[in-house]
Amino acid sequence: MAVDGCQGRGREGADDVRKRRTRSVTEIVVYGFLFFAFAEVTIHLLILAFGHQAAVTLAVSEPVATSFSRPDIVDRNGRLLATDLEAPSIYADPGVVLDRDELVEKLATVLPDIDQKDLLRALSDRSRRFIWVRRGVSPxxxxxxxxxxxxxxxxxxxxxxxxxxxxLAGHVLGSVNVDNRGLTGIEKYIDDNVGTDPVHSAVLSTRPPVRLSLDIGVQHALEDELDDAEEMYGTEGAAGLILNIKTGEVLAxxxxxxVDPTWPSQALDNKHLDRMTAGTYELGSVFKTLTIAMAFDEGLAKPDTMIDVRQPLEVGRFTVTDYHASNRPLSVTEVFTHSSNIGAGMLALQAGPERFEAFxxxxxxxxxxxxEEGVIAAPQLPPKWGKASTITISYGHGLAVAPLQFAAAAATVLNDGKPVHPTFLKRYGVDSADEKPLVTQVTSREMARLMRLNVIGPDGTGKEADVPGYRVGGKTGTADVPGRGGYSSKSVISxxxxxFPMDDPQYLTFVVLFDPKGTKETQGQHTAGYTAAPVTGRLITRIAGQxxxxPMDVAASQ
Structure with missing residues (x-):
């Protein structure tokens, strides 16, 4: 019995060993399979990671577009004129688009102006992972x-x-492109002189706002009056300016x-040209303000100096006449108030071409x-400054300048001769540096007196600009528009x-109407005394209080 028991235990031990060996082999096979499976997955991941690195980089980097955050623009009183807003932009991933034709067709129902062929072409490139569809859309x-x-x-x-x-003030503000970079006007000035910040998302600027010299209320009044003038006189265009004579600040x-600054393409149309700064024009008799100031300042004449204007001036094959001929000699004061071309020409000839040009x-x-709005259009000068040019320029023909540039020169005459440098930025005090006056204080005061007399005098051409109590002074200008066959009196710049106020001039206005038409109210006349002068009177009535x-006692102001 003892022997049999020992033999039984030996057989059981052998079976256990065989089972353990079988289990070990199975485990080895399973672990080996799993090892090779994981190894294969790892190899494939490495291949994907290194073999397609460029595509992955493209997918990540392409959508990141650089835009620019910009400071706000405000008027002189802090009222907002321009700012940045967050806006959604639409983009597409060609690799995810299921049906290109369907996408383009349905998208065109919302964005009808989209270039469908161009979008289809872009979506066909499956290697791209990002394309812009439309940037800066409304919510x-x-x-x-x-x-x-x-x-x-x-x-x-x-x-x-x-x-x-x-x-409002669209020409002055300018515009930006799709990346929020300034293209024109003050927006371009910000890029060049103030600074913007590159961003990759809708991050608003922390820079302080750019404060302009403009006054929104005054700007609105100016644009409103020009609108009315355009409708009333059927003009082809109009322009206007309001300038602080003491500081040079452009208030409007x-x-x-x-132009609407949200549509930059408008500025490319010549019809939307900024006529105040980007165009040059022969401005007519307003130029006599400078001619007579020159005569006074050079000691060539005094207000009561008499000039015989009864005979026209002969210049080669041309004859210079007055719109209203005089049958008697005129004083220099009357040359101004009667707006005599002959008288202005004679004063310029007395100075001579060189002295007049130098002035x-x-x-x-x-x-x-x-x-700050940009470079003003360059003046168009005569090819040769001789006798003919001296005469014609004296009454505003033969020299074409931007209205803003002329207004700055006229403001200098009224500013005791101290140079006026126009600016579209708010000034916090006048520059303390003393510049040499360009004319004497006596000349400046005399010109202010003549301008006032031209508005309130019985023979003045600017009577329609008078605003009781505000001591307005001024000068009319009606320039024939040059064409292929010469000048045409049927088309004028008025x-x-x-x-005002002329006892100490503070503000200058300049209104320019392009090709105004005569009406029943103007008795068929299109000259400045009937068109631009009354527009100026209505404008000053609105802005003087602002x-x-x-206002002064009316009797005293006269």
Missing amino acids: KIAQRVHDLGLPGLSFRYELKRAYPAGA SASLPR LRKFGLLTQLKT SFLAA LGVA
């Missing part, structure tokens, strides 16, 4: 695109420039037709002017240069 448009439910379309937020006042500047040059009228000019 309403973004929601409509979202509701289409098209795979492959997505949104990201960027900065978009917004102009709360719409087209406008040109019609307007205009020191006023900056023969060189290009630059402001302008009125004004300042500018803090208190």
Whole structure:
């Protein structure tokens, strides 16, 4: 019995060994299979990681577009004119788009102006993972695109420039491109002189706002009056300016037709040219303000100096006459108030071409002017400055300048001769550096007296610009427009240069109407005394109070 028991235990031990060996082999096979499976997965992951690195980088980097955050623009009183807003932009991933044709067809129902062929072409390139569809859309448009439910379309937020006042002061403000970079006007000035910040998302600027010299209320009044003038006289365009004579600050500047700064392409149309700064024109008799100031300052004449204007001036094959011929000699005061071309021409001839040219040059009228809005259009000078040019320029023909440039020169005459440098930025005090006056204080005061007399005198051409109590002075200008066959009196540029209050001129206005038509109210006349002068009177009535000019007793102001 003992032997049999020992043999049984030996057989059981052998079976256990065989089972353990079988289990070990099975485990080895299983672990080996798992090892090779994981190794294969690892190898494939490495191949994907290194073999397609460029595609992965492209997918990550392509959507990151650089935009620029910009400081706000405000008027002189802090009222907002331009700011950045967050706006959704639409992009597509061609690799995710299921049906290109369907996507483009449905997208066109929301964005009808989209270039369908160009978008189809871009979506055909499956190697690209990002393409712009439309940048800076409104939330309403973004929601409509979202509701289409098209795979492959997505949104990201960027900065978009917004102009709360719409087209108000559009020419001055300028515009930006799709990346929020300044293109024209003050927006371009910000890029060049103030600074912007590159961003990859809708991050608002922390820079302080750019404060302009403009006053929104005054700007609105100017544009409103130009609108009325355009409708009343059927003009082809209009422009206007309001300038602080003491500081050079431009309080308002406008040109019609307007431009909307949210549509930069408008500025490319010549019809929307900023006529105040980007165009040059022969401005007519407003130029006599400078001619007579020159005669006074050079000691060539006094207000009561008599000039015989009864005979026309002969210049080669041309004859210079007066619009209203005089049958007697006129004093220099009357040359101004009667707006005598002959009288102005004789005064310029007395100075001579060289002296007259030098006088205009020191006023900056023969060189290009630059402001924060941009470079002003360069003056168009006569090819040769001889006798004929001296005569014609004396009454505003033969020399074409930008209206803003002329207004700055006229303001200098009224500023005791101290140079006026126009600016579109708010100034916090007048520059303390003493510049040499360009004319004497006596000349300046005499010209202010003549301008006032031209508005209130019985023979003055600017009577329609008078505003009781505000001591307005001014000068009319009616310039024939040059064409292929010479000058045509049927088409004119009508302008009125004004300042107030004339006992101490503070503000200058300049209204320019392009090709106004005579009406029943103007007795069929299109000259400045009937068109630009009354526009100026209505304008000053609206803005004098805003500018803090208190009315004087009417009798005393006369």
